Amino acid sequence: xxxxxxxxxxxxxxxxxxxxxxxxxxxxxxxxxxxxxxxxxxxxxxxxxxxxxxxxxxxxxxxxxxxxxxxxxxxxxxxxxxxxxxxxxxxxxxxxxxxxxxxxxxxxxxxxxxxxxxxxxxxxxxxxxxxxxxxxxxxxxxxxxxxxxxxxxxxxxxxxxxxxxxxxxxxxxxxxxxxxxxxxxxxxxxxxxxxxxxxxxxxxxxxxxxxxxxxxxxxxxxxxxxxxxxxxxxxxxxxxxxxxxxxxxxxxxxxxxxxxxxxxxxxxxxxxxxxxxxxxxxxxxxxxxxxxxxxxxxxxxxxxxxxxxxxxxxxxxxxxxxxxxxxxxxxxxxxxxxxxxxxxxxxxxxxxxxxxxxxxxxxxxxxxxxxxxxxxxxxxxxxxxxxxxxxxxxxxxxxxxxxxxxxxxxxxxxxxxxxxxxxxxxxxxxxxxxxxxxxxxxxxxxxxxxxxxxxxxxxxxxxxxxxxxxxxxxxxx
Amino acid sequence: xxxxxxxxxxxxxxxxxxxxxxxxxxxxxxxxxxxxxxxxxxxxxxxxxxxxxxxxxxxxxxxxxxxxxxxxxxxxxxxxxxxxxxxxxxxxxxxxxxxxxxxxxxxxxxxxxxxxxxxxxxxxxxxxxxxxxxxxxxxxxxxxxxxxxxxxxxxxxxxxxxxxxxxxxxxxxxxxxxxxxxxxxxxxxxxxxxxxxxxxxxxxxxxxxxxxxxxxxxxxxxxxxxxxxxxxxxxxxxxxxxxxxxxxxxxxxxxxxxxxxxxxxxxxxxxxxxxxxxxxxxxxxxxxxxxxxxxxxxxxxxxxxxxxxxxxxxxxxxxxxxxxxxxxxxxxxxxxxxxxxxxxxxxxxxxxxxxxxxxxxxxxxxxxxxxxxxxxxxxxxxxxxxxxxxxxxxxxxxxxxxxxxxxxxxxxxxxxxxxxxxxxxxxxxxxxxxxxxxxxxxxxxxxxxxxxxxxxxxxxxxxxxxxxxxxxxxxxxxxxxxxxx
Numbered sequence: 001x002x003x004x005x006x007x008x009x010x011x012x013x014x015x016x017x018x019x020x021x022x023x024x025x026x027x028x029x030x031x032x033x034x035x036x037x038x039x040x041x042x043x044x045x046x047x048x049x050x051x052x053x054x055x056x057x058x059x060x061x062x063x064x065x066x067x068x069x070x071x072x073x074x075x076x077x078x079x080x081x082x083x084x085x086x087x088x089x090x091x092x093x094x095x096x097x098x099x100x101x102x103x104x105x106x107x108x109x110x111x112x113x114x115x116x117x118x119x120x121x122x123x124x125x126x127x128x129x130x131x132x133x134x135x136x137x138x139x140x141x142x143x144x145x146x147x148x149x150x151x152x153x154x155x156x157x158x159x160x161x162x163x164x165x166x167x168x169x170x171x172x173x174x175x176x177x178x179x180x181x182x183x184x185x186x187x188x189x190x191x192x193x194x195x196x197x198x199x200x201x202x203x204x205x206x207x208x209x210x211x212x213x214x215x216x217x218x219x220x221x222x223x224x225x226x227x228x229x230x231x232x233x234x235x236x237x238x239x240x241x242x243x244x245x246x247x248x249x250x251x252x253x254x255x256x257x258x259x260x261x262x263x264x265x266x267x268x269x270x271x272x273x274x275x276x277x278x279x280x281x282x283x284x285x286x287x288x289x290x291x292x293x294x295x296x297x298x299x300x301x302x303x304x305x306x307x308x309x310x311x312x313x314x315x316x317x318x319x320x321x322x323x324x325x326x327x328x329x330x331x332x333x334x335x336x337x338x339x340x341x342x343x344x345x346x347x348x349x350x351x352x353x354x355x356x357x358x359x360x361x362x363x364x365x366x367x368x369x370x371x372x373x374x375x376x377x378x379x380x381x382x383x384x385x386x387x388x389x390x391x392x393x394x395x396x397x398x399x400x401x402x403x404x405x406x407x408x409x410x411x412x413x414x415x416x417x418x419x420x421x422x423x424x425x426x427x428x429x430x431x432x433x434x435x436x437x438x439x440x441x442x443x444x445x446x447x448x449x450x451x452x453x454x455x456x457x458x459x460x461x462x463x464x465x466x467x468x469x470x471x472x473x474x475x476x477x
Numbered sequence: 478x479x480x481x482x483x484x485x486x487x488x489x490x491x492x493x494x495x496x497x498x499x500x501x502x503x504x505x506x507x508x509x510x511x512x513x514x515x516x517x518x519x520x521x522x523x524x525x526x527x528x529x530x531x532x533x534x535x536x537x538x539x540x541x542x543x544x545x546x547x548x549x550x551x552x553x554x555x556x557x558x559x560x561x562x563x564x565x566x567x568x569x570x571x572x573x574x575x576x577x578x579x580x581x582x583x584x585x586x587x588x589x590x591x592x593x594x595x596x597x598x599x600x601x602x603x604x605x606x607x608x609x610x611x612x613x614x615x616x617x618x619x620x621x622x623x624x625x626x627x628x629x630x631x632x633x634x635x636x637x638x639x640x641x642x643x644x645x646x647x648x649x650x651x652x653x654x655x656x657x658x659x660x661x662x663x664x665x666x667x668x669x670x671x672x673x674x675x676x677x678x679x680x681x682x683x684x685x686x687x688x689x690x691x692x693x694x695x696x697x698x699x700x701x702x703x704x705x706x707x708x709x710x711x712x713x714x715x716x717x718x719x720x721x722x723x724x725x726x727x728x729x730x731x732x733x734x735x736x737x738x739x740x741x742x743x744x745x746x747x748x749x750x751x752x753x754x755x756x757x758x759x760x761x762x763x764x765x766x767x768x769x770x771x772x773x774x775x776x777x778x779x780x781x782x783x784x785x786x787x788x789x790x791x792x793x794x795x796x797x798x799x800x801x802x803x804x805x806x807x808x809x810x811x812x813x814x815x816x817x818x819x820x821x822x823x824x825x826x827x828x829x830x831x832x833x834x835x836x837x838x839x840x841x842x843x844x845x846x847x848x849x850x851x852x853x854x855x856x857x858x859x860x861x862x863x864x865x866x867x868x869x870x871x872x873x874x875x876x877x878x879x880x881x882x883x884x885x886x887x888x889x890x891x892x893x894x895x896x897x898x899x900x901x902x903x904x905x906x907x908x909x910x911x912x913x914x915x916x917x918x919x920x921x922x923x924x925x926x927x928x929x930x931x932x933x934x935x936x937x938x939x940x941x942x943x944x945x946x947x948x949x950x951x952x953x954x955x956x957x958x959x960x961x962x
Contacts, residue, residue: 042751053761140577148747277609292533293597297584384605
């Protein structure tokens with residue numbers, strides 16, 4: 001009489017039945033469902049708040065610009081005078097400033113990221129942009145604690161679900177002596193382990209598929225483009241890989257006793273999800289310390305004084321380079337201060353940008369360190385990928401800042417020559433002032449930023465599977 | 478007397494036994510080494526940063542004052558627009574608990590007409606790594622130490638029950654409560670031995686970065702910080718003993734305590750922030766600035782003499798001095814108008830900033846209420862207050878800087894009022910005026926003021942300590958319940 005190995009479906013169905021019978025399964029899945037729902041609800045509330053804030057800004061801008069346009073029309077017949085110049089400065093100043101708004105990304109509820117501290121809008125006018133950027137007024141105490149956002153739940157708390165489902169996978173049976181009996185059948189330990197892992201991985205897969213879809217469903221604008229669908233899919237893949245990595249890790253760290261499995265599982269979670277990223281943070285701060293922030297204020301002071309000294313010289317050079325903009329007999333003479341003021345602001349912005357570059361350099365060094373470190377820390381890789389997909393990563397905000405910079409330059413190219421050469425703004429000129437056009441990051445850029453994270457998670461999973469295989473071979477039932 | 482002696486000696490016997498058991502276990506060595514490594518690296522890196530920041534602060538203050546004094550002959554109002562920077566001092570204990578400092582900005586520009594927001598926040602240059610908690614000594618003490626305690630204590634009674642030692646102890650007449658007290662004492666001694674050296678060293682090192690005049694304040698703060706953390710660790714010690722006493726096996730004890738740690742140290746603090754932000758929303762920066770701009774534009778504008786309020790002021794002054802022309806006034810009208818503008822602006826800023834800070838305060842009060850769910854939310858504000866890195870300490874500096882701005886601009890306007898005459902904005906003051914301007918000096922709040930607003934958090938921490946101690950003793954199984962198991 002020959003024994004046939006039980007089929008995969010039999011093994012998996014049997015395991016699924018056992019899994020459902022355990023209280024730990026229901027406790028862990030219910031707790032995680034609750035946490036995920038909480039994270040999604042908080043994310044939805046956050047994006048709704050963001051949306052309402054942007055609507056208020058746009059309404060205010062529309063009313064303000066309409067009022068200014070009426071003033072331009074009302075003064076159209078008046079001869080060019082100092083009042084006209086005041087109107088020109090109003091167009092370039094607070095009355096005519098334009099907002100560069102970062103639109104709410106479709107998966108914004110996924111990760112707070114930079115939205116907690118970085119500006120989501122810039123007010124563009126002839127005074128330098130940086131001075132008018134408005135970081136959120138969040139309670140600093142709350143920033144110190146952090147939000148219970150979905151990225152935190154998925155990166156830090158979610159691993160506890162696969163660890164709970166996967167710990168004691170074989171050790172409970174080993175302790176009870178059932179494992180030897182099972183392995184006396186024509187079935188290998190690896191096959192048994194994989195069959196045990198399969199229903200658990202199924203649970204992980206369900207969560208991985210549902211959560212990104214739920215995040216998209218609560219976004220203010222539920223438009224579904226191929227780019228958004230691709231982001232949702234990428235997110236699903238990343239979550240599945242991350243979850244299965246922890247599941248395999250839970251199975252791999254199994255020892256002889258289920259009680260030691262619990263300790264090892266907790267220790268591995270604390271090490272990988274908490275201590276390692278925190279230690280890497282310390283290492284980054286140690287290796288690439290940022291200059292003291294006092295330097296930025298002092299740089300502003302120095303560039304302000306420098307600007308005060310050379311602004312008239314800069315204006316002279318400007319008129320030499322752009323003779324058509326220079327004041328002539330047919331143009332009303334403004335005071336030198338008017339032109340100097342524009343040059344003065346430009347010079348300050350240049351000085352500040354130079355001081356900022358030292359900080360950016362160190363931040364880039366840290367980013368480079370992260371690009372290597374994520375291969376040793378799956379939580380870091382996932383968090384980075386989630387922020388990229390949610391468009392709330394430092395890179396996504398840098399993309400927005402660059403667009404705001406470009407818009408500022410475009411706006412100034414239009415505004416500054418007209419003001420310096422004393423051309424009075426007409427209603428047609430006013431309507432032709434460039435407006436901010438948002439170009440979302442192309443999907444290929446997002447995919448390129450996410451790909452190394454995906455590779456890091458794949459590598460981590462491959463390593464965990466290899467370790468599981470090696471340990472399985474070494475360990476006698 | 479004999480009975481009391483016997484009780485004490487039995488308790489000490491249990492404590493000694495617990496110390497021996499913990500010392501024998503490999504777990505203590507692993508946990509101990511990891512904890513010490515974490516603590517030492519956190520202290521070393523934080524102290525290094527603290528020193529660099531302290532030096533940068535001193536240099537910046539000096540450079541800014543030198544810049545102010547180096548102004549040439551200038552109109553006082555131009556000097557008021559030149560302004561000066563106020564740099565927030567770094568508390569010597571910020572190395573232990575950075576608190577809100579990375580998120581508040583380190584300087585503000587003090588200039589005429591405007592109360593500016595603080596700028597140049599260290600958090601502006603965050604990377605993805607900063608999403609994870611920073612490894613500061615406060616993080617190790619408040620988040621990781623509870624886990625260390627749990628890992629050391631989860632099997633203290635549950636393990637003995639599983640090994641069958643507990644019934645033997647009962648059979649020999651060991652009262653359960655004495656057992657609990659003895660085990661708690663033993664574990665406390667082990668923990669103290671583990672932490673005594675790094676904590677003492679860090680406490681001594683902090684005096685090397687502190688100004689001499691604040692030494693006694695600092696000594697009390699360090700003492701209270703240690704005391705409060707001992708109290709906080711005591712909570713987890715009692716909870717661990719209580720759960721270990723009730724749990725049927727060490728595995729159940731560990732799972733329960735670990736889940737409790739995750740909820741108390743990770744979920745509740747962050748969930749409370751998300752809920753409070755939703756319940757008590759703060760205005761967006763755009764609407765906050767727009768409200769101030771709108772209210773200011775409604776008021777007097779010091780640069781615009783055609784302003785309606787300026788006109789009213791002119792009429793009032795002419796009547797007051799009995800003259801018919803501004804030129805005949807014995808004071809400079811521009812200076813008076815500027816000062817009126819400042820005073821009006823001050824009312825606008827006070828109204829708006831006060832309402833923002835009131836919102837922060839309401840949020841913080843609600844956060845204190847949620848500390849009934851997590852002792853971490855009780856110790857965190859206490860620790861930040863003792864370290865001088867809490868919201869109130871920051872707001873105190875903001876108020877002092879704004880107060881100085883108003884005094885400085887008032888001083889310059891006063892010079893213009895008295896000396897500008899008909900020259901108005903063409904009047905140039907001598908450099909001597911810059912030397913006579915008051916220098917900005919800020920004294921951080923003393924300890925009792927810092928702690929005055931923390932009564933609720935302290936009460937909460939004490940309540941947690943008392944309740945967990947009661948739970949450890951009361952939740953312990955009686956002999957009968959043990960026999961049933």
